[in-house]
Amino acid sequence: MIMNATELLRLHAEDHPYLSRYAEMIASATERGAEITRQILLFARPDSAQLRPLSLSQLAAEVCQLLRHSFPKNITIETVWEGDNDFILADWSHLHQVLLNLALNARDAMPDGGTLTIRVDRERGENLRTRFPESGPEEYVAVHVSDTGVGMDEATRAHIFDPFFSTKERGKGTGLGLAIVYGIVQNHRGFIDVQSTPGQGTTVTLYFPATSPPARSVPPPEEAEQGRSGGTETILVVEDEEAIRETLQEILSSAGYTVLTAANGMEALDQYQRHQQDIALVITDLHMPSMGGKELMKRLQEIQPTLKVMFATGSLDHCSPSAVLEDGANAVITKPFRIQELLTTIRKTLEDRPVSYLEGEEA
Template sequence: MDIPARSLPQSPSDTGFDDAGPPISLELYRTLFESMDQGYCVIRFLDGPHGPLSDYIHILANAAYERNTGIPNVVGQKLREMVPDEADGWVAFYGRVLHTGEPIRFRNELVATGRHLEVSSFRIGPFEDRLVAVLFKDVTDQVRAEEALRQLNETLEARVVEALAEREAAEAALRQAQKMEAVGQLTGGLAHDFNNLLAGIQGAFELIERRQKQNPAADISRYLSAGLGATRRAAALTHRLLAFSRRQTLSPRALDINTLLPEFVELVTRTVGPSYAIVLDTQKGLWPTSVDSNQLENALLNLCINARDAMPEGGTITINTENVMLQGSAASDRGLPPGDYVTVMVTDGGVGISPEDLERVFDPFFTTKPIGRGTGLGLSMVYGFARQSRGIVRIRSVQDVGTRVRIYLPRFLGEVASPVPSSGEPLAAPMLQGTVLVVDDESSVRMLLVDALAGMGYACLEAGDGAEALAVLEATPVLDLLVTDVGLPGGLNGRQVADAARRTRPMLKVMFVTGYAESSVIDGSAIESGMDILTKPFTVEELTNRITMLVTG
């Protein structure tokens, strides 16, 4: 088939060379045309049964056409006879070139032979000639490689996800194993310590019973002292466990820590002995913080005792206070929100702690001290106290150089309260008058509370749960004091009973007694004026002091 003469050069001047240049024949163009690696063809659009310009015929094609498409002898063949199922798509591509005169580049699959082609196409001459040139190459291998790479990437992502899942599962199993090891260590330590304490209590009561049967007038004071001492040690153990688990009852107050330290240093000096120098290094203008001063002193005393034990030959214990501002990574690395913090640090020049032990120092019942010298609850109590106070404790130690333990507490923005005497200080207990309602579901505790309060001069009413307490409140128009356990059966807790009582008696004094800090029921920040918290177990003297402070304060 012929194509218009304009599609091939007719003379040397048509090639862009002047007459003096070497002549270029049509045969040379044909040789180049047939030698191309890329397929090339010229198509002419035809009208057909599917409408005007709905088909085309191949009027020129090089040898590479067959190599790239897999279709031989295309010259003279119509599209719809060659690939009827995909003709509409190819007509749309090249029809746009014919109508607009704008060249296009695209990639498409020739489904009939499974070849992927990268195509460029342009119109030859005016629209009326209906001619379009097509240049293309087979990129099937490239497409398959790209698809294989895509699938590899997808499977790689899946494999990475699977590997991460396996890693997370392994880490979870490790955490569970570590947790079970910690629980085993905790329960083992608890069983050991409580068995010792129960042996002392049980033995004391058995000997009291035996001596009373033998001789009612026998002196049993030493057995009573032994039993009471064991109960106090048991109470101290539970307080430390609650501190570690962040469930101890705290009474935070805004204070300047610097004001606590002079008297605290006297206590530490008496505790550690004369071989140790206690050095205070306090920052002037220290920011206030909201903290339970008694528990802070207990935490610092534990740190000072650890410092003493790390220096058996004596040495210097330094207590330092400082204002610090934590922002960005300085806060996140410590697990704290950005902001202002007050720090208290205890430093010694002792034997230090090995790196492997340093990772476990906050575990309950873990201790590096010789058997009988430590419970392993000191640092875990300090850690729990700091976290419950919305702070953190950090430890740094170098063997044969010393250890530094630093407690971070958030800055308090507000007025600092005046110091109040601790619950252990003996107060004059005047005889009080009035009516008190005692609410506790444990009958033995309720009996002791009633007897102690009656000894102070109160007329006592009793209730065993929240519902019974509300009934007593309705039947008792005049009430001067409410003493209630926080955790009560029957659906009403002690705080709800107190709120109900205060709706009609807004000035009613309330003393909560609790074994631990139940959720947010008695969060220290929610305690209102005229309320206080007493943690079980407590002595009669502690109860008397706290009630006196509450009603006379």
Template structure:
């Protein structure tokens, strides 16, 4: 049986569509395109628009076809379109550009192509793409800000090392002068002022370090009032003179907290508060009180249980916020400040800290009515454990000529500590170079019952020197002084055993006492009496 080809089969030829029919097919197809399309004749008559253009312009096809574009749709796609479209029509070259349409709140990529009939213009909605690009750029900028913040911590550590050397020398010499001056000397008042100024500088450096570098999340029982007072002390040096500060700290509750993180919460909230004041003028109030909740309660962030909480509040009379802003306040990188003036991380960090402490955050604000942040931290019945310096002083018995080696590359501090320890009755040998000290130890030229060394030194740091000395003298006790006590150093000292770490700028107040403890093998009972911990 022979198969006959069908008239509609693959091999059949079909007659071309009529011109009007072809145009109709193209127009119908363009109505399915989601981007707006318009065809303009040489005389600017509108010959075709698709459905997407009708939606974008808000004008029906019947209302615009055959009409003059400039009279019918003036400024419909923005001022730049008018310029680019005329240029494309006149030059007979394609023009492609991007423009934001404020009426629609969208970004469009406009493509004007000259054709046989005039000009075809395609409007592609690129709003999502532009948002992604802006988000990427914004995230890159914020990442750079975070990296700069981390660099600030590193820089603060380096500056603190040099500055603490200076402070240690100032405080040490001032203390020794006060010990030598008779009670009736007119110089005592001047020396006391020098010491007070040095103490203040020391506190500021430590606060900056705690804020810039942070600390590991080590929780312990602390009284909240001294921690808040300490934060306010740092705040006063940064607060504009036009801000009136009111402090109302009635509560003396004890909570299980990380002191550095409590300080960070106070600083972040207070900084945001005064920056929200018009022109930096306004009232800032910091309060601390204890509250009792009888039933569970939900706040802006977190919930509280039926128990006692410490309420730390920061109130300002600044611009205030609407509910839409409050809902996003604690998102990472969200900021109401102008670009370049905020990282958007401050409140996100506050949220993380409060959550880690089992607390909650309440925010009350209205535009033009100021803002109140309230932080709730669960309190404990225990007592904080401040350092008992009086107990520490009890162990400072006069030295009996014990051999102490002190190593520090700073000659000013070296002379001060040498004088301090000699005055306390010790036989002191000093070195400015750790390698020179190690060579004498290995050759038996440096009798040593105790090694005291600075941590930050070129070539070999104090921990490396202590390890090398221990190879020759395995049981020698060690004291390492440093401007900033970090977790890595304390962990390494703990692993070595028989090693204590001392903040360098406290050398005058504590080094003699700590030396006495070290030469007695760091007796555990003595450490517990003073509130210190054996390393």
């Protein structure tokens, strides 16, 4: 919930009326701790890395789409794609996190606005040899993330990859962003180059070994989601924790959905009876006092056997997606989840498309 609220903060422009509320929500929880947990959770699960050919420019386009909604209006986002084959063997969510971390740093470096440019091109390995002696003879795909911000002096530049090194005020930065970037890039056999001039801006360039495009020209499923992650259906959200409920409501209505909410199973049944014609999907917490998610699903499906139900489980619940699915749910999402992951799972569920679950969670 802290994580989603933080993401929401980023999704809303600074003058947004909800902003101060979410800021309060976050302040009352330990933001710093949550951020650290989030970053470490992602990073500490290399087993969940799924290496597949992915197009860096497609990934960058997806990140930019997210940024355009959330960055202050005085920051212009530009993208440049050069060359046709920009496929690398990579884990989509890890690389998504990498580009996001770089973009957020660029944003923070431009408090008075400026331009963020993401450029993707190719570089021959031999041209990298002087800077990165370990580079092989193969071709590399490069992604350059540039800002026109405050830049860094050499003293700062020397420490940016150190865990917990941050020049941001307490509560604003954990100093883990670039440490995570570094770790993930290493795991992908890549290299990082940082060019920065105080007062002018910074360019962070990542190089990854190029791979051939997938045999079929069909993009991997996640990439195909781009631009269609929202919808207009009506969704009933059942969640006893107010903050999570409100966060979910805000995420889903921002994505275009009509959202009804219920704080417990009885309220949910009541809402369902009143809006049965409209409700396309019920998202319910698994554990709630008095009536849990499974019992609620049973009661709802007695009323409407074809009703789609999605469970939101805590990561500490230790219940595998497959077990929950056997109980009759259409989909499961494990908290904490990323907004994109949530929206993608919802779309797939509504369209009767298969939802894939990380193998690590099946155990």
